[in-house]
Amino acid sequence: MIQVNVVKHPTGRITSFTMDGHAEFAEHGKDLVCAGVTAVSFGALNAILSLTDAELSIEQGEEGGFLKCLVPEDLPAGTDEKVQLLLEGMIVSLQMIEREYSKYIQITFR
Known part of the structure; x- marks a missing residue:
């Protein structure tokens, strides 16, 4: 299963997200959930x-299946608006x- 963890500041601003795991919907190369x-x-x-x-x-895992993104806190307001959108x-x-495909991907917010 792909686990997606989104971290939001109390204001609603996304500060980071992490994706980890494999969907295992189908064999490697034919997994539509993973591809999507x-x-x-x-x-x-x-x-x-x-x-x-x-x-x-x-940050990306060498074997795939892992992605982490941190959004800088000090972005100019206009840039941050675009990034957030x-x-x-x-x-x-x-x-x-x-x-x-809820058996293959789960999104959580913190």
Whole structure:
């Protein structure tokens, strides 16, 4: 199962997220859940890196199945707004995947 942990500040600002595990929906290379989660998360990170000046702290596991992103606290307000919107969009997409494939992905908020 893919575990997605999203950490939000009491204000609602996303400060970090971690993804860990494998969906195991199908064999490697044919796992639609894994492919969807990967596309959504990397799409969001690539959009942030391409469309903003934010320098995120990103850590990836060597074997895949692990992704961690820390959002700097000191981003300019306009940049932080864009980053937050893109991350919220990522979460909405992941929740849609979770709604259909809840045996294979779980999202938690702290």
